[in-house]
Amino acid sequence: MLMVWNNKDAPLHSGVLPPFLYGKGTHNNWLIHEAMSSEFRFVFDASLTITSFHLNEEDDFSPTHGNSSAVDIENRSWEYIGNSHIGANYGSFFYSEANFTSLVKLLKCNKQYIMVDTKKNIVYPIGHQGAMNLMKEKVIPSWLKENTVYCIDRLNSHTKSLDCSVKDQTKIPSILELPFSLESLLSITSDKTKTVILTVAGYSYKDMLMSWVCRLRKLSIENFVVCALDKETSQFSILQGIPVFTDPIAPSNISFDDCHFGTKCFQRVTKVKSRIVLKILKLGYNVLLSDVDVYWFKNPVPLLHSLGPAVLAAQSDEYQNQGPINLPRRLNSGFYYARSDSQTIAAIEKVVRHAETSGLSEQPSFYDTLCGNGGSNRVGDDKCVEPETNLTVHFLDRDLFANGAYQDLWREKNVKEACLKKGSYIIHNNWISGRLKKLERQVLSGLWEYDPSTRMCLRCSQCIKQ
Secondary structure, X not given: OOOOOOOOOOOOOOOOOOOOOOOOOOHHHHHHHHHHHHOOOOOEEOHHHOOOOOOOOOOOOOOOOOOOOHHHHHOXXXXXXXXXXXXXXXXXXXXXXXXXXXXXEEEEEOOEEEEEEOOOOEEEEOOOOOOEEOOOOOOOOHHHHHHHHHHHHHHHXXXXXXXXXXXXXXXXXXXXXXXXXXXXXXXXXXXXXXXXXXXXXXXXXXXXXXXXXXXXXXXXXXXXXXXXXXXXXXXHHHHOOOOEEXXXXXXXXXXXXXXXXXXXXXHHHHHHHHHHHHHHHHOOOEEEEEOOOEEEOOOOHHHHXXXXXXXXEEEEOOOOOOOOOXXXXXXXXXXXXXXXXHHHHHHHHHHHHHHHOOOOOHHHHHHHHHOOHHHOOEEOOOEEEEOOOXXXXXXXXXXXXXXXXXXXXXXOOOHHHHHHHHOOOEEEOOOOOOHHHHHHHHHHOOOOOEEOOOOEEOOHHHHHHO
């Protein structure tokens, strides 16, 4: 389908353009329907002016044209099904009969271009003033009327042979799943160092997840995957074009607002993260685990990877501005980099085993296992060495990897400017209790990249206005 429109001050349609996959069905019909419904422009069908075209048999065409049955629709690939889901969630396309045979047609009749409205039985000769009603007009020359009627009769017979209705496309599967295993997703998304960035999220954090994704995309970082804790987050992520997989043994009832630091829900969710990290490490990929409430200023992977093998680089949660940053239980398990080597895998296995029997979150398990009870394995002010695996835990410089309490950075008038002056890679939106308070602080600070009303990433101009 070829679409052409004029540039006007008004948009093409009044709706929000969904994140369609281009060339995978629904997109064209959706756009035409919304343009017709919005009535910003006169929409007409010029298909009959095409004199010839070449069909490339190697192209993979959508089975949604013509008289596609409901069975055809249900057997389409996930990409076509995904576009159908998106079309159903945006605009009015799926809530009204979208039949494009009623469009005004442009055609050539007796060497003259005319526009025909078959519903009203009106002809608009191109280059002439006014319109002709073929049923009522008295002054039309008989030869012109006969030729025009002949052309319209041919048009009507041609129109009847086509079924341009898209009503069957509404019969789509209720569940949308990506046909990728975790292994195939990792092979697609990992960078040249075989590193993937992992985050874990439930549905109540979907907006924060999208702000995190938008920020990474703005930084041209594409080697990330999302572990969805529930089917709602999985569906949402697929429709937003996010590489996502689900954890088959994730705890249930975790997507409510009270799943924040210190709660039983939080304790169960955090243990999913270390278990998934271990799984990915065993598949041969390095992992940078980042919570969705971590705002990125620049890509830290090159720096973290340069620390070498058998080193776990983790954010320090120490709030005191001076003194050691590796004090007991000051390892933040919401941001760390783990290499896929034997020492790291063995150490993370110990953390997972410890967390399984603990009544706390995974965070204390990380410190107690790797740095020893009370910090018995501490080395200097910013390291620990786990004696059995010989893994070094490197606590990251807080100027570069700030936690939510460090130097009251979140209280700065311009948080971003204050962090960039320090050369920060990230700032963690932690040390605050409750999802709504966390959300409010991040939005009001300007470190927010997503518009939930349009389900689109914010542009720079929108960020400034905000």
